[in-house]
Amino acid sequence: MPLPKQFIEQITALTALEPRVGGLIEALESTPASVSVRLNMRGSHKPVTDIAGRPLGNPVPWCDNGYYLAERPRFTLDPAIHQGRYYVQDASSMFLSHVIDTLTRDERDTPLVYLDACAAPGGKTTAAIDRLPAGSLVVANEWDFKRASILRENLSKWGHPDTVVSRGDTRRIAKLRAMFDIIAADVPCSGEGMMRKDPEAVSQWSPALVAQCAERQREIIDNLWPALKPGGLFIYSTCTFNRAENEEMVAYIADTYGAEPVDIDTAAFPGILPGIGTPYPCYRFMPHRVEGEGLFMAVLRKPGTASPTKANDNQRRRPEKTAAAKLPDWLPASLHLTTTPDGELYGISPAWKQHLAKLLDALDVIMPGTHLATVKGRDYIPAQALALSPLYRRGSLPEVEVDTDTALAYLHRDTIVLPDGTPRGFVLLTHGGYPLGWVKNIGNRSNNLYPPQWRILQNIR
Numbered sequence: 152m153p154l155p156k157q158f159i160e161q162i163t164a165l166t167a168l169e170p171r172v173g174g175l176i177e178a179l180e181s182t183p184a185s186v187s188v189r190l191n192m193r194g195s196h197k198p199v200t201d202i203a204g205r206p207l208g209n210p211v212p213w214c215d216n217g218y219y220l221a222e223r224p225r226f227t228l229d230p231a232i233h234q235g236r237y238y239v240q241d242a243s244s245m246f247l248s249h250v251i252d253t254l255t256r257d258e259r260d261t262p263l264v265y266l267d268a269c270a271a272p273g274g275k276t277t278a279a280i281d282r283l284p285a286g287s288l289v290v291a292n293e294w295d296f297k298r299a300s301i302l303r304e305n306l307s308k309w310g311h312p313d314t315v316v317s318r319g320d321t322r323r324i325a326k327l328r329a330m331f332d333i334i335a336a337d338v339p340c341s342g343e344g345m346m347r348k349d350p351e352a353v354s355q356w357s358p359a360l361v362a363q364c365a366e367r368q369r370e371i372i373d374n375l376w377p378a379l380k381p382g383g384l385f386i387y388s389t390c391t392f393n394r395a396e397n398e399e400m401v402a403y404i405a406d407t408y409g410a411e412p413v414d415i416d417t418a419a420f421p422g423i424l425p426g427i428g429t430p431y432p433c434y435r436f437m438p439h440r441v442e443g444e445g446l447f448m449a450v451l452r453k454p455g456t457a458s459p460t461k462a463n464d465n466q467r468r469r470p471e472k473t474a475a476a477k478l479p480d481w482l483p484a485s486l487h488l489t490t491t492p493d494g495e496l497y498g499i500s501p502a503w504k505q506h507l508a509k510l511l512d513a514l515d516v517i518m519p520g521t522h523l524a525t526v527k528g529r530d531y532i533p534a535q536a537l538a539l540s541p542l543y544r545r546g547s548l549p550e551v552e553v554d555t556d557t558a559l560a561y562l563h564r565d566t567i568v569l570p571d572g573t574p575r576g577f578v579l580l581t582h583g584g585y586p587l588g589w590v591k592n593i594g595n596r597s598n599n600l601y602p603p604q605w606r607i608l609q610n611i612r
Contacts, residue, residue: 152353154179154346161358161393169427171440175392178439184348185442186220187211187242189274191235192281193310193541199236203229211443212420214245216281219442227609230558230582235308235539240274243344243436243443246423247275247335247386250450251282253415254333254384262286263332264506268321268375271298273305275337275388280311288503290331290510292317292324303518304605307536313500315510316518321374326513330506334379335386338368344390344445347438365395369403376408381455385410388448392437397447398429405431410451479531481547481577482523489519494526495534498542533577535602538586545586550579558582561590564599564606 159176166172188207190199200207203224211217219242226232226239255263262284267276270291280289291306291314293299299318306314341361342352372387379385387404389396404410412431417423422441426433426449436446478484486498487507499507499520510516522536537543551569553561561567561580569578573592577600580587589600 152350154353155356157358158343158346158356165392165394165427169424171424172427172437174439175437178437179347182347182438184438184444185242186223187240187245187443188218188220188237189214189240189245189248189278189281190216190218190237191277191309192216199231202226202231202237211242211245213249213417214242214278215248217242217245217248225609227607228559228611230555230562230587231585233308233562233605233607234582234585234587235310236585238274238277238305238309240278241444241446243441243446244274244390245278246434246436246446246448247278247388248282250386250415250448251279251333254413254450255282255284259284262288262502264288264330265290266324266331266334266375266378267291268324268334268336268371269293269338270316271295271302273302273309275335276302276306277309279335280309280314286500286502287313288500288506289314290317291315292319292321292514294318294320299517300604304602306518307522308539310536310540312498312521312540312542313503314518315499315507315516315520317510317514317516319515321371323514325374325377327378327509329378329380329383330509331378331383332380333384333386334375335388336371336375337388337390338364338371338396340364340368340389340391340396341393342390343392344436344447347444361391361393361395364391365400368396368400372400372404376404376453379453381453383453384413385451385453386448387451388446390445391447392435392445394427397435397449398426398431398433401426401429401431401433401449401451404451409454411454413450413452415450479524481533481544482531482537483542483544486520486523486542488523490526491519495522496524496526496531497521498523532591532600533589535588535600535605538579538588543586548577548579549574550581552581552584553587555582558587559607559611561587561599561601562605562607563611564601564603567597567599569597 207218270276271293276291303316345352414432424435433449487501487504489497497520522534524531590597
């Protein structure tokens with residue numbers, strides 16, 4: 152699909168301001184998009200050395216757990232991606248890893264409260280989780296309800312214990328005044344940076360869309376700013392090229408809120424361009440200069456000095472049932488537990504109990520921590536998220552290692568035949584030594600407990 156004439160004119164004007172933009176149109180029109188993955192580096196994971204049988208390629212320069220692939224495999228048919236062992240992400244977006252490393256370099260022992268305000272499908276949230284100090288609370292919000300479900304799935308697979316997922320308009324986040332140390336907003340944009348890989352980004356583009364997106368971005372910024380602590384950091388990003396949604400938005404934040412732009416060292420990455428027509432530090436990724444798609448990012452600090460966030464533990468919150476006192480031995484201990492009206496049991500670190508109370512009161516929370524189990528009467532059915540979480544104590548329940556064909560059959564929600572002698576009850580299937588998910592062995596057959604909404608829909612043969 153040919154690029155819109157007015158878009159080409161826009162890039163030509165941008166090139167007049169910054170000659171190094173020259174070559175962008177040719178790259179969008181005639182070069183293929185790169186393929187890259189980011190490995191899950193938490194301690195319980197075994198190293199991944201290949202993706203769907205293909206070896207990892209060159210490392211992504213600004214992300215030491217990111218790698219390029221020579222070609223795009225059928226990721227859906229690789230059990231490792233369903234185990235949360237890696238995430239498919241454009242290399243440019245992995246720049247967030249370097250940014251958070253830089254911002255938290257002097258606070259590695261201090262857990263932070265982090266918000267990803269426009270989070271689906273979860274790539275940047277999982278990248279942040281990799282780099283935040285241990286024990287940090289991560290809140291991921293998504294406006295679109297369907298995309299929020301995908302976000303929940305991806306974050307459940309990534310396995311960070313203290314993760315909360317909410318859905319809805321960012322206006323509700325404004326109620327959480329001065330809660331967050333860092334807010335990241337990868338805002339909805341005109342998508343110019345995706346034109347090389349997404350024909351829809353080309354077909355839907357217009358100057359009117361750019362103006363509409365810029366207006367929406369200002370609204371999102373205005374909604375989020377009250378929730379950022381004094382002295383807190385705001386990470387603004389888009390996947391587009393024009394100045395209206397990028398440099399001009401950074402100027403809006405600085406002028407309106409007195410925010411101080413923060414410089415991120417990129418001397419080791421000469422392909423990254425600086426901001427265009429701005430005195431503020433900004434970072435531009437363009438596919439003719441880096442191996443990745445279009446990205447813009449800037450960091451700004453809120454004026455003031457940060458103070459601890461306090462939550463009123465007695466404030467009104469949504470009704471919630473109390474979990475039964477006697478829990479199965481396979482459930483992790485020492486967690487603050489929440490049971491939803493439909494019987495889903497969640498756990499989060501007691502350190503974040505008051506924060507969770509505030510989040511439940513202000514937002515439409517669909518995942519208040521790690522999903523541990525579903526409670527049915529006196530029975531507890533282990534949740535898929537628990538299988539993939541470091542909270543689960545390996546060996547608490549019997550385990551059966553399965554080959555790739557059986558793993559795919561399980562992920563397809565087919566019936567799994569267990570080896571003779573497998574104990575009755577809940578059994579953890581593993582693949583490659585890493586948890587895959589639960590079945591319940593009832594003797595003559597087993598019940599597949601993989602979540603129906605997560606199952607592989609493709610033909611696995």
